[in-house]
Amino acid sequence: MKNLKGNSLIKSNAIWIVFILEVIIFAIASGGTFVTGSNIVNIARQVSYYGIASIGMTFVILIAGIDLSIGSIITLVNVVCAFLMVNAGMNMWVAVLAALIMATLIGVINGAMVASIGIPALIATFATQTIFEGVAYLISGGRPIAGFDQNFGLFGRWSIGPIPICAIIMILCFVLGSFILNKTYFGRYFYAIGGNEEAAELSGIRVNRVKYLIYALSGLFAGLAGIVLLSRSGSAQSTVGKGLEFDVITCVVLGGVSVNGGVGRMSGVIAGVLIIGSLTNGMILMDVSEYTQMVVKGIVLAIAVGIDCLSKKRQAV
Amino acid sequence: MKESGRSFENYFEILSPRDRRLLFDELSGLDEETQEFYRRIYRERYQDKKDPERRVDNWLWKAVYLPGLYKRRKLLGKAIANEVAETLKDLHLEDPEELSETEKFILYNEFRNAAKRYLSTCKGVNYGNKLFGLKKATEDDKKKKACEDIWMASRGFALAAGEEERLSLWCEAFYDELMVYYSAGKKYYDELENNHKK
Helix, strand or coil, rough: HHHHHHHHHHHEEEEEEEHHHHHHHHHCCCCCCCCCCCHHHHHHHHHHHHHHHHHHHHHHHHHEEEEHHHHHHHHHHHHHEEEEEEEECHHHHHHHHHHHHHHHHHHHHHHHHHHHHCCCCHHHHHHHHHHHHHHHHHCCCCEEEEEHHHHHHCCCCCCCCCHHHHHHHHHHHHHHHHHHHHHHHHHHHHHHHHHHHHHHHCCCCCCHHHHHHHHHHHHHHHHHHHHHHHHHHEEEEECCCHHHHHHHHHHHCCCCCCCCCCCCCCCHHHHHHHHHHHHHHHHHCCCCCCCHHHHHHHHHHHHHHHHHHHHHHHHHC | CCCCCCCCCHHHHCCCCCHHHHHHHHHHCCCCCCCHHHHHHHHHHHHHCCCCCEEECHHHHHHHHHHHHHHHCCHHHHHHHHHHHHHHHHHHHHCHHHHHHHHHHHHHHHHHHHHHHEEEEEEHHCCCEECEEEHHHCHHHHHHHHHHHHHHHHHHHHHHHCCCCHHHHHHHHHHHHHHHCCHHHHHHHHHHHHHCCC
């Protein structure tokens, strides 16, 4: 009986065990550099933007959808926010607000294509990914935009004591995401739609409306991630978000959110974010080339999806 | 749970709330109390508490929502307790011993109707699809997923809540309807039951 309880405890916390093992391995391999205070703060800064973006992606994957456009939303928010502050001379807060509204509206466009027109999420968000990547190039002319207000460092470079503000923003977003999933009717609707969309509709849920909301939230969180990234880097680049969606999807799926929809929790996603963040940081410390990092992350994504599919298959046998 | 000699049995076979309502005219052969119970159950099932004009199915919602709650049962201890109390109240199962035979008959068949309506959605093109909806589910996949959903919404939820006894009518109705839909699923249903115990 004790053994069974132990097994179940290990199973339900497997993702955290993987994270701890990863930390131990990198700590040993880096001769202790990996676990120094400054490196932990560095990891916190690195994970903050895709941690924030992964919250919206979690909602989308829970309803058995996907949002490939978040990388280009991050890029576009970067470019537009920087453009408004530098080229249009707009106040920092107004520019941030305008960029976030724009990101949310892009999410609404995704929602309209998926919910109202019925385009598969993969195709719809792939299309908007291409469109908004192009728009970012058009606005910036392919050149970096820099030289904005010093105070803009607030979102990505400033700290309260030893804790970076971007990490605090990420934690607050996770708390909000967790609250939405577990304590609100909307959270219930996400799971219900992911489980059986037609039955959810018949039972009275306005499925299309919820889908709009979910894609809008995905856009909003990606926009916030874009602001944090812009603040951290200090200049807007038209390639900054390229491929970020795959890191975010890896975090979410690794965190136990099923690619089939209807299953997953925010605590798992936090672990997924920490694993990918530590993996990236550990590989940088060990001087692993960027291309090898891509290979490793791709393998991690394949393994995470593979485990999800296999566990579903095993359940069904 | 079967009762013969009722003139109203078609009522429980029909899935459309509007069509079911039309059959209320045929209730006149029943006594006043039974008629009122039928009407009350209909209202409670199909009327939105906040917006009475909206068409909903509160019991179908239980079938949709409870599997999700079952999957997150370890995370949501308190939510399960609240949901159990709410579900028992909504389904008139707070004190099943107090129910008359007629009330039990009506509730059992109404639960079966809710399960039947749920299972009718399990044949849809999107049901059970995998990998962000890219991989279409086979008929067998759909039946197995339906079996899982029905088990989680009934026995799974009852076991997680420790309310097997009070929810037995709900579980029995869901199981009976599942066996009509997927008679070969008994073995799989039993497996789900055993896996939960593990």
